[in-house]
Amino acid sequence: MSTPAMSRPAGLNPGADLPKPPGLHWNVRAKQPIAYSVSMVRGLLDLDNPALAHACGGGQGRPLRSLLVIDSVVEALYREKFEAYFEHWRIEAIWQTVQGDEEAKYLEQAVRVTEAMTRMGILRRAEKVIAVGGGVALDIVGFAASMYRRGVPYVRIPTTLVGQIDAGIGVKTGINYGHHKNRLGSYFAPELALIDPEFLRTIHPRHVANGMAEIIKMALVKDSALFELLEVAVGTVTPETLAGCGSTLSDVLSRAISGMLDELEPNLWEQVLERSVDYGHTFSPSLELRADPPLLHGEAVAVDMAICLALAHLRGHLAKSDIDRALRLLVGFQLPISHPIFTQGLLEEALADAVKHRDGYQRVPLTRGIGSVVFVNDLTPEELGQALEFVDAWKTAAESALVGATI
Numbered sequence: 001m002s003t004p005a006m007s008r009p010a011g012l013n014p015g016a017d018l019p020k021p022p023g024l025h026w027n028v029r030a031k032q033p034i035a036y037s038v039s040m041v042r043g044l045l046d047l048d049n050p051a052l053a054h055a056c057g058g059g060q061g062r063p064l065r066s067l068l069v070i071d072s073v074v075e076a077l078y079r080e081k082f083e084a085y086f087e088h089w090r091i092e093a094i095w096q097t098v099q100g101d102e103e104a105k106y107l108e109q110a111v112r113v114t115e116a117m118t119r120m121g122i123l124r125r126a127e128k129v130i131a132v133g134g135g136v137a138l139d140i141v142g143f144a145a146s147m148y149r150r151g152v153p154y155v156r157i158p159t160t161l162v163g164q165i166d167a168g169i170g171v172k173t174g175i176n177y178g179h180h181k182n183r184l185g186s187y188f189a190p191e192l193a194l195i196d197p198e199f200l201r202t203i204h205p206r207h208v209a210n211g212m213a214e215i216i217k218m219a220l221v222k223d224s225a226l227f228e229l230l231e232v233a234v235g236t237v238t239p240e241t242l243a244g245c246g247s248t249l250s251d252v253l254s255r256a257i258s259g260m261l262d263e264l265e266p267n268l269w270e271q272v273l274e275r276s277v278d279y280g281h282t283f284s285p286s287l288e289l290r291a292d293p294p295l296l297h298g299e300a301v302a303v304d305m306a307i308c309l310a311l312a313h314l315r316g317h318l319a320k321s322d323i324d325r326a327l328r329l330l331v332g333f334q335l336p337i338s339h340p341i342f343t344q345g346l347l348e349e350a351l352a353d354a355v356k357h358r359d360g361y362q363r364v365p366l367t368r369g370i371g372s373v374v375f376v377n378d379l380t381p382e383e384l385g386q387a388l389e390f391v392d393a394w395k396t397a398a399e400s401a402l403v404g405a406t407i
């Protein structure tokens, strides 16, 4: 390192002794390895299960405290179990609740979590923040943890299906700001994500379908075996069967999780903007924000996927028999495949927005057969209109076939 000049003759223009262009410059380069694990753990709150105690830093021989930031609905359902567990493992839990649901995903909640850290006087490395809840709670707590002292360690315990196969296992955090979803956020890996399907016993059935949409997405873009498992499981997936996690559903969850991690790992910071996990996420953000009554994220993704299936079919990437299977699967999981506000105009507008998000190109993932993906950059407004018509016609034909079958 050097400085441009040590002394300067009096009266000279202060800039005169700076070097001429191109001047001096310094490059700084650093690398930060990211490592975290995702574990599926049955009976996470069973007293003899050490997984959570270890995640809190248990076993180090000093008195232990953790900040437990928990979705308020989950607190109401599971508080006693958490208390018994922490008492058994002699961990002092400092409780802080956050509210789930999309309308509550605001900055104030993240700030409140940081205030709880200050009140507790959390030790910067030894004491962990334990985030428990659905995707909303996890995104809020992850964001707070990434801001507090520029980063304190945290552990994720996702309690919804979306949380367990998507929101809880990556590195993104965030909150909504203004009318924009996840407008403020960070990439901040947890130390660990602990997944216990038992929490799914109490989720609302609509949230089962919501999570299944993301699992169907993974099947369509990269895992035809998962797609076949889903065809077998359709009609049997409920909060109870998910919690029971028999062999088919355990396969479904683990394939969905490993498929997601395979996609995320080489591209954690999204430097590559052609992401197959963006399948179903091109048109859905506009729909999700505008539908009234509101659609859940996975429901909007399902409507988007139906359009993308039709686009792929119309381009010759997907056989008629495969689009029939895929649309039947979405409908079988009680997911919508169309929406009255999803017009050609809205699709065009949504695509224009996606182009900004994807740095100037459409980069729309479409299925090529079931289980693989192709990216396109040349979708036309006419094609969007034709895809809408295709889905509408398919839906009408399916409904009349159903009526015919029941007469």
Ligand SMILES: NC(=O)c1ccc[n+]([C@@H]2O[C@H](COP(=O)([O-])OP(=O)(O)OC[C@H]3O[C@@H](n4cnc5c(N)ncnc54)[C@H](O)[C@@H]3O)[C@@H](O)[C@H]2O)c1
Pocket: 071, 072, 073, 074, 077, 099, 100, 101, 102, 105, 133, 134, 135, 136, 137, 139, 159, 160, 161, 162, 163, 166, 167, 168, 170, 171, 172, 173, 174, 182, 199, 200, 201, 202, 203, 204, 207, 210, 297
């Ligand atoms: N960070 C990421 O990579 C990522 C990925 C996907 C989605 N997300 C985000 O996740 C959010 C959606 O998450 P979500 O679908 O889990 O919604 P959510 O967190 O709002 O949870 C849905 C509802 O279920 C309740 N709940 C949570 N666990 C429960 C349980 N075990 N029993 C009963 N009720 C329970 C919550 O209180 C809430 O009312 C969105 O904001 C989305 O942006 C983030």
Ligand SMILES: [Zn+2]
Pocket: 214, 281, 297, 301
């Ligand atoms: Zn999604």
